Each structure stands twice: as C-alpha cells, then as structure tokens.
Amino acid sequence: MTNGLKRILLAEDSPKDVELTLAALEEHNLANEVVVVHDGAEAMDYLLRKGKFEGLPAANPGVVLLDLKMPKVDGLEVLRRMRADKNLQSIPVVMLTSSREERDIVESYHLGVNAYVVKPVAFQEFIHAVKNLGLFWAVVNEPPPGSVKKAA
Amino acid sequence: MSVLAGLRQLTWMAALAALCLPAPAGAVATAGSAHEYDLKAAFLFNFAQFVEWPEDAFPSPSTPITIGIVGDDPFGTSLDEIVANETVHDRKLVVRRYKTVDEVDACHILFIGHAESKRLDRIPPRLGNHSILTVGETPDFTAHDGMIGFQMAKNRLRLRINAPAARAARLVISSKLLRQAEIVGSEKTR
C-alpha cells in the first residue's frame, strides 16, 4: 500500500472555521481531498451514504475531523454513532474543537476518540497543528482497510 | 409561944450562931472578898433581866425596878454603880436599904444578907403580898423558901433556885437563868 493522500471528512459548523482549516490544510497541500459537512446529521449522512450523499461510492475517509459543537447532531453523538456502526467504527476520529472542558475530553475518549486537539487561537499554531494532524492521519497513518485513496 | 416553938427558935438561932462563929468580926458581915460582892451585885442586876414580874408589880410604866438590901449592906458602892444609868426592860433601877424585913415595902428584888437571914426562921414568900424575888447567900436559903441562893465555890458564884417558891410569888424565871442554876424545891414544911 502506498502512502497516498486519504480523504478527510471535516465536520464543522462555523464557515469561518472551515475556511481557516482549509487554508491551513492548503498550506501543506492537504486540502485536496477534504469533504466538508456542516453538522452532525450531514456527517452521518455522508458516512452512511444517505440523504444527499446517496449514490456515492462506498469508501470511508482516512480520518474524520470533528467539531464538538454542531447543530442537529453534535460531535459526541456522531462519534458515538460511528463507534456503534460496524462499518464505521474503525475510522480514526480527531476531535478538533475549541473546548478544553475536561468532561468533553473525558467523554470523547470514553467514546473511543483517537485524538483530541484544541484549536489554538494563534493562527500559526493552528496551521502547525493542522499540518501535523493532516500529515499524520492523512499521509503517514495506515488507514483501516476500506478507506478510499486518491488516484489509486 | 409554945415551949416547942421556943425550943425550935433557940435551936435555929444556935445553929445560926454556930455558923456565924467562924465568920470574921465586923460590922459588915462580909463572908468573902470585894470581888465576890461585885459579882453578886452584877448577878442581882442581871436577875432583873432574866425574871418577869406580874403586872401589878409595876403600877406605872415609869415605876423603877427596886433592888432592896435587908440588913447590913455588903455591896458597898458596887450595886449602886452597876445599877446607875441602866435600864432593864425600859425601867430604871433603884437600890433601897432596909433595916429589917418588916420594913420592906414595894420591892422587886430583895437581897437578904447573912445576918438577917440568920434571924429569920423562914423567908416569907409573900412580903406584904408583893412579888419579890428573894436572894440570899446562906446555904439553906432556898431550903427556907428563899428563891435564889448564892453559893460561892472556888471563885465561882453558883446559883441555887427554888422554882416553886418563885412560882408561888408569881414570878417567871427565864429558862436561861434556870439553866445556870441548881433547881431545888422547899424543904417539907416544918
């Protein structure tokens, strides 16, 4: 298996945050395979190829970047559902969120999150963090089988 | 006077004479010392204190107690001295001297000396119906109805009292005086 760029699923409700995150990923040429959803429901739809994502080829993203605070279905709920689903449970999930609240961290790990990253305010740091995340999960890490690869 | 009576008188006088013989001569028949008669004078005075006379013996409250001496006066001045200024039972005392018994009138105490005693065969119990305390110094004075007899013995003057005789004269002799004396009664009448 070659180390290609894996698809990244970004679940983030704030457009500004989306733009920033994409800009950060762009810095390191990781932005190509990013699918953006704006809330937890959409995220589930995408993962399950439901709703407006029906018909898409079945392929799990290499990593899911989840925000906690999202309308309709929040990050923890998405995580829970993902971990409950046999097909989805092995997808690496990174909480990428503003909250440093202990209970969020605890709950997330309890539900089986792979990483928990607090979005730094300083943009440079943000870029740095995103780069590291992207490099690791989207490039270095060997995804669970079933993940789609770019230009295979 | 019968012959018997005359004989008795003679005997009596003889006896008396016999008794008087050893006595020393002298007008005053002093049978002892002056001391003796001082004592007797004092006693005479004292008799007044210890004898009670009947009421009619003193006609008035101021009537003095009379001490009479019959016959020779052996006291000299002693009786007068003792009696002077004294009162017994609030009565003064006077001393009277009589030559003979017959002369005696109102008198309370009568001292009959030796000589006179001898002359009398008996002391009349009632001299003129007066209650008179008769005092003598002869030994048989009280035997012959005399009431108080002096008896000189060893410088002590003893008394002999004829209580009945005193009683007959309505005299009350104090027991205090009686105690000091030998009490006798009269001899049986002759």
Place this chain on the structure above:
Amino acid sequence: MKAPRGSLQHKLVALMVLTCTAVLVMAGAGLIAYDHVSFKETMARALGTRAAIVAANTTGSLAFENPDDARQVLAALGKDPSMTAAALYDAQGRLFATYPANLPASAAPRAAERRSIHFDKESLVAFEPVVEGGRRLGTLYLRSDLQALVVRERVYALAVLFAIVGSVGVAFALSTTLQRGITRPVLALAETARHVTEKNDFSVRAAAATSRDEIGLLTEAFNDMLGEIQERDLEIRALNRDLEVRVEARTAELEATNRELESFSYSVSHDLRAPVRHIAGFAELLEKRSSAGLDDAGRRYLDNITDSAKRMGELIDDLLMFSRMGRAELCATHVPVETLVADILREMEQDLKGREIEWKIGALPEVQADPAMLRLVLTNLVSNALKYSRPRSPAKIEIGAEPGDGETILWVRDNGVGFDMQYAPKLFGVFQRLHAADEFEGTGIGLANVRRIVYRHGGKTWAEGEVDRGATFYFSLPERKEAA
C-alpha cells in the same frame, strides 16, 4: 437517699444541735453560777440564824458566868458535821467557851465588834454579838466548812451536765427528723435539676411546692424557669428548622448559580474563543495574501490585529482556568513537595535552556494538599521567578519551607526585578500587573490563581520585595485540611 458528707441535711442537724448545745451550756452555766451565789447566801443566812439562836441561848451563861453551860450550848453545834469551830467571848473579848472544848486558842480569832458573816478560803465564818436586854454580854464566833457548798456544786453541775447531754440528744433526734421537712424539697429539686441536665428533658417539673417558704418559692421559680427553657428550646428548634430550610434553599440557589456559572464558562470556552480564533486566523491569512500590497502602516495594523486577538485568547484561557480552579473539587493527600518541585523543574527544562540559573532548594516537607492544584501554584511561582529574573545573570532562585504554628510555610525567592512594597496588595489581584506587557509577558492571572488555590486549602499568601533587589513569595498550608 444517703446524704453525702457535708450535705445540707448534716449541716442542718449540726446547726440545730450546736445551737442547742451552746444555748444549754450557757443556760447551764448561768444556772450553776446563780445557784452557787444563791446557795452561799442561803448558807450564810443559815449560819447567821444559827449564830443568833446560839447567841441568845448563851446570854444566861455569860450573864451568870457559867462557862459550862455555854460549852454545853456550843457542843450542841456538834450535831452538824459542817460546824468546825465555835467560840464565845465575854464582853471584854476574852475567850469564854469553845467548841470543840479543846479548841486551841490560836484557832479562835479575835472577837469582832460587829455582826458579820463572810466566806473565807475554806470556811464560812460568823460573828454574832451576844446581847440581852440591849446589853452586850459578849460575842459568838461560828465557823463552818464549805463541804455542803462543794457537794452541792458538784451535784448541781452533774445534774446540769446530764440535762444538757439529754437535751442535746433529744435535739439531735428531733432535728434529724424535722430537717427532712426542709431538705426533702431541696433534694427533690436537686434531683429534678440533675434529671433535666442529664436527659435534656425540659418537660419535667419539680414537685409542686407544699410550703410557702423560701424553698417553696424556689421550687416555683425553678418550675417557671423550666417552663421558659422549654419554650426557648422549642423556639430554638423551630428556628433551627427554619434555618435549615433556608440554608437548603440558599444552598440550592447557590448550586443553581454554580451550575449557571459552569455552563457560562463552558459557553465562554467555546463560543468566545471561536471568533477570537477567526480574527487571528483571517488576519494572518490576509497578511500572507496581501502583505506585498500593504504599506508599513497597513502591515503594522494587521500585526496589531493579530496580536490583540492572540492576547484576547490568552486572557480568555487564563480566565477559564481561574474559574475552573475555583470550581474544581479539592482532594487533599500527602504531597511530597520535594518530588513535586523536581518534577516541575524537569518539565520546565525547555524554558531553562540557555539560562544561567543558581538553584537553592531547601529541605521540602510533605504537605496536605490537592496535588494538581499545588503543582499549579508552584509552577506559577517558579515560572514567575524565572520570568522576572531574566535580566539577571546568574538568576538566583530559592525554594524553601519552614514549619509554622499548625502549618507549613513555603516560599520562592528570586533576585529579579522585584517590586515596590506599596503595590504589594495588588500583587494577587485578578489581572493585576505591575509591569507592562512588553516588559514581561503574562496576563496577571497567575498569582490570583495561586491565591485562590491556597485560600481554598485554608492557607494564606503574601509577598516581600524590593525594586531591583528581587522578591519572595510566601504561601502557607495548614496541617489539617480546612478546605472551603
């Protein structure tokens, strides 16, 4: 109940018996004294009468100079064994007759002029003039011993003594019985009081007073008092219940407020941060994209925007941590400070690179504290020390501890820029700073945090410093946890 030593009952009985005894003794003494005097008088009178009688009986003996008779009269005196001597003198004072007949002349005194009766050391002596019909005939002298008096006194004293003893015995018996009337209510009262205190039962009452005396009044007052206490007690209980209800309500209020605050800071941590992040992010992106087209001022403006956003982010973070410190649970255990400090220094290795620092770490004891919170405190103080001693080379940092009165005092000392003591009160205030941000970075929340934590442990914080001569920051931790 059996009366203890010195009890009221014993005291009452003792009181009555003592009073009785004292009174009886005094009365007895009085009686004895009176009797003594009276008896002597009687004796004297009797002797006087006898002398008069004998004198009257001897007038005749004296008047008629009959000592025998006088002797007889005097001898009659011998019937009375108390007569020890008699003598009759004539009017001239010469001895006339004596009793006993062989009485030596030395034993008979000189004839007295006047009638007299007086007490000698051991005898009663009388002189009686012998008079008949107002005429003094002599003098009589009589002497009797005092045996009768002695015997009488003895007997009398004994009788009085027995009477006293008997009476005291009766007094004792009577008082032992009668004192019950007084002590019973008192004891009952004491018993009730004891019951009340032991069982905390205010509903009992002492047996109603049967007498109108002071004890009765006391019992009444006691009962009234119990009634009052009972009322108060009920009031207090009601108030307590009230209070508890109110406290519960208040606690619920507080808890609600706390929860509000929690959710508030939760929101802040999320919602407040996001825009800040956006500002910083886009400002930087803008800079990247258009820095070529911007002049110096424009670039500077952008920098300012970024810096400000960053600063705001720091402040928010610090504020959040401060509030979390206030809300978190404090779990005190034994914390070996030495190990903790070593740990902290190891963590700070990165920050220490390139610095010349002289460490002086004293013997650090074990304390009772929440380990995480204590770590925060020490980290804060040490990093402050490092920060403010940056201009120094070498920087001297001292960490020490000493035992206090029921507490341990720890300090961190540096030889840095120090501070003016007049600003000391401000040091531990929230967001209070004594230096400009460009001199020394920081939000000013660190020491506020330290104080918050130390206070929650029941300790105190204080500092000493001198401008340019360094500073020492102290805090104390009590031996036993008295956490808020």
